[in-house]
Amino acid sequence: MPLTITRFAPENLSSAEVTKSLSTDRPSASYKLEYFDVSGMGALPRDILSFGGAQWEDLPVTNWPAEVKAPFGLFPVLHIKTADGKELRLSETIVITHYLAKQFGLLGDNxxxxxxxxxxxxxxxxxxxxxxxxxxxxxxxxxxxxxxxxxxxxxxxxxxxxxxxxxxxxxxxxxxxxxxxxxxxxxxxxxxxxxxxxxxxxxxxxxxxxxxxxxxxxxxxxxxxxxxxxxxxxxxxxxxxxxxxxxxxxxx
Amino acid sequence: MPLTITRFAPENLSSAEVTKSLSTDRPSASYKLEYFDVSGMGALPRDILSFGGAQWEDLPVTNWPAEVKAPFGLFPVLHIKTADGKELRLSETIVITHYLAKQFGLLGDNxxxxxxxxxxxxxxxxxxxxxxxxxxxxxxxxxxxxxxxxxxxxxxxxxxxxxxxxxxxxxxxxxxxxxxxxxxxxxxxxxxxxxxxxxxxxxxxxxxxxxxxxxxxxxxxxxxxxxxxxxxxxxxxxxxxxxxxxxxxxxx
Incomplete structure (x- = not known):
């Protein structure tokens, strides 16, 4: 399978810089969920984004498996665009889910x-x-x-x-x-x-x-x-x- | 299988009270990892506890499967004793691992x-x-x-x-x-x-x-x-x- 292994953030950004953008991005970040056109592991992130009133859209996986472009060669991948325009990617269902649940108040009160x-x-x-x-x-x-x-x-x-x-x-x-x-x-x-x-x-x-x-x-x-x-x-x-x-x- | 489904914390404690104890327990909390006498899903938590210099011990699962006592009927279970004496339990490998990794500085710098x-x-x-x-x-x-x-x-x-x-x-x-x-x-x-x-x-x-x-x-x-x-x-x-x-x- 012709695979392009993508990075989680642009090469020139330190993780401290990304963290700073993340912590201020709440009001206007937007999201794309790259996944197949099925429920599967995409259903829960989509529910959370919808529940949270986020600005988000589906990004269908195209041309799979002839061409794969992702950090681990697997989907879902969550694309995050921060308020100041940084483009980030997150992989792995449990990480995507935990991140979004925290953003949108689904992890309880303490x-x-x-x-x-x-x-x-x-x-x-x-x-x-x-x-x-x-x-x-x-x-x-x-x-x-x-x-x-x-x-x-x-x-x-x-x-x-x-x-x-x-x-x-x-x-x-x-x-x-x-x-x-x-x-x-x-x-x-x-x-x-x-x-x-x-x-x-x-x-x-x-x-x-x-x-x-x-x-x-x-x-x-x-x-x-x-x-x-x-x-x-x-x-x-x-x-x-x-x-x-x-x-x-x-x-x- | 005779199963006793245990709680994660004593019934009379609110989650706000537990959170307060957790956030101050770092210096002298102690841990027991309840698991079978194999590496399996216990190996990583044991490594983290050892790496962190925690006060911890193995708590072997006994009399299994004739008698099972755990929040989900499954192991490992992490027993946490907070500095002020509260006894808590955590289940699920990813949750135990994430909690301990955070406690002992294994989640990076930001x-x-x-x-x-x-x-x-x-x-x-x-x-x-x-x-x-x-x-x-x-x-x-x-x-x-x-x-x-x-x-x-x-x-x-x-x-x-x-x-x-x-x-x-x-x-x-x-x-x-x-x-x-x-x-x-x-x-x-x-x-x-x-x-x-x-x-x-x-x-x-x-x-x-x-x-x-x-x-x-x-x-x-x-x-x-x-x-x-x-x-x-x-x-x-x-x-x-x-x-x-x-x-x-x-x-x-």
Whole structure:
């Protein structure tokens, strides 16, 4: 694959200079999310940008894999244009997500809440990664038994533990307090993702029947007014439709 | 599995109170890392705690899986005792690692360096996760072909991209500047992990032969004086020996 390995920032800038631009860029930075025309790992950053009322747009990956231009050869890549015009790139889902969540107030009210929110985010991301690597994109001959293990072992553990913590917070549709956080968004995005998958209805039913508490998180996110216009847009709908088509023929 | 889902902090403490204790606990907090008696996902937190000169000890997981007591039913769990005596727990590898790296000065000199260090950390962690889920603990009948894909596709991409960024930093054995960071530690820990695996010699040789730059990171970490006494301890050696024995019979 012809690969151009791009830098995270222009060569002539020190990281101290970039940090200075970042810390003052909040009012008018703009963003582009470079990713494929599917939900996948782009769905959560897009939700955060929309929730935050950011100036942002999708930047589709073109000509892939004939030509790849990214810091690690992988997507998503978040392009940040600071208020003073510096052009930066961030890679890696967890870094992009954490950065945007911090920018747009989705990490709670203090450091300890932020740490806990990140544990829930990570736990849900890992559940989904496990499904992706062990079932969705595993070899066809082992997919069915890998799915059984996921349904009987990994998923119930996630449901049981998350339900307990949600009950501790009063079963109010949020993981912490009474406000939306990254933990809520990741759980809702997981369920959206599962809904696109082969046998995804079994996964979603298990969650819905096993945990009204988790399901309430999903409904609360779905009803969040600051996400509505993005989620009703043609762009969002196209990502979902393309995802559904892609996951209809998984396995390798 | 009989599971007790523990809280992250005592019930009567607000997250604001915990945050206050955390921010003043640096001088005399102590830590226990609850994990199995192997390297695995415990190796990096143990390295950071040792590098930082923290007061810490291993807390072995006992009676597993007959009895499990953790916030998500999974390990590692980091137990933090703050200077004023509060007992806290953190879950999830990326959260534990990020928290400790920040405490002990392994996230660079400013925010932008910290973000980039986290991207390298994430990229290397993901490479290893991919190997773990798709090869090491995949079904025996697909392990060999999954390993071929890893050796021909995932690993070369990681080597090529990381080598480029290391060259940009002067091929000096560090990802950023001239000091140790979480990015260096994760790459070195990946290689240590690969060395324990079936066909791990092929992985390690590909790295060593393909990239003197990456190999220099590994050597620089190995020669770091602040890690020496931990890595020469009986505890460390036992983790490595147990890991080697465990990975001799992988697959499910």
């Amino acid at each position: 450091e300890w809440e932020g740490l806990q929110i990140m544990t829930f985010y990570s736990s849900s991301l890992y559940l989904r990664d496990r499904l992706t690597m062990r079932v969705t994109w595993n070899y066809k001959e082992v997919q069915e038994k890998a799915m059984e293990t996921f349904l009987k072992k990994d998923l119930p553990l996630w449901i049981e533990t998350h339900t307990k913590h949600l009950k501790d917070n009063g079963s109010n549709g949020h993981y912490f307090g009474n406000k939306l956080s990254l933990a809520d968004l990741e759980t809702a995005n997981d369920i959206d993702h599962f809904q696109c998958l082969y046998r995804g209805d079994e996964i979603v039913n298990q969650i819905k029947q096993g945990s009204p508490e988790i399901w309430r998180v999903k409904e609360t996110v779905d009803n969040e007014p600051r996400l509505q216009s993005w989620r009703q847009s043609e762009g969002y709908k196209k990502h979902v439709a393309t995802s559904q088509a892609m996951y209809a023929r998984t396995g390798i | 925010e932008w360096e910290g973000l980039q260090i986290m991207t390298f950390y994430s990229s290397s962690l993901y490479l290893r996760d991919r190997l773990t889920m798709r090869v090491t603990w995949n079904y025996k009948e697909v392990q060999e072909k999954a390993m071929e894909t890893f050796l021909k596709k995932d690993l070369p991409l990681w080597i090529e991209t990381h080598t480029k960024h290391l060259k940009d930093n002067g091929s000096n054995g560090h990802y950023f500047g001239n000091k140790l960071s979480l990015a260096d530690l994760e790459t070195a820990n990946d290689i240590d992990h690969f060395q324990c695996l079936y066909r791990g010699d092929e992985i390690v040789n590909q790295i060593k032969q393909g990239s003197p730059e990456i190999w220099r990171v590994k050597e620089t970490v190995d020669n770091e004086p602040r890690l020496q006494s931990w890595r020469q301890s009986e505890g460390y050696k036992k983790h490595v020996a147990t890991s080697q024995a465990m990975y001799a019979r992988t697959g499910i």
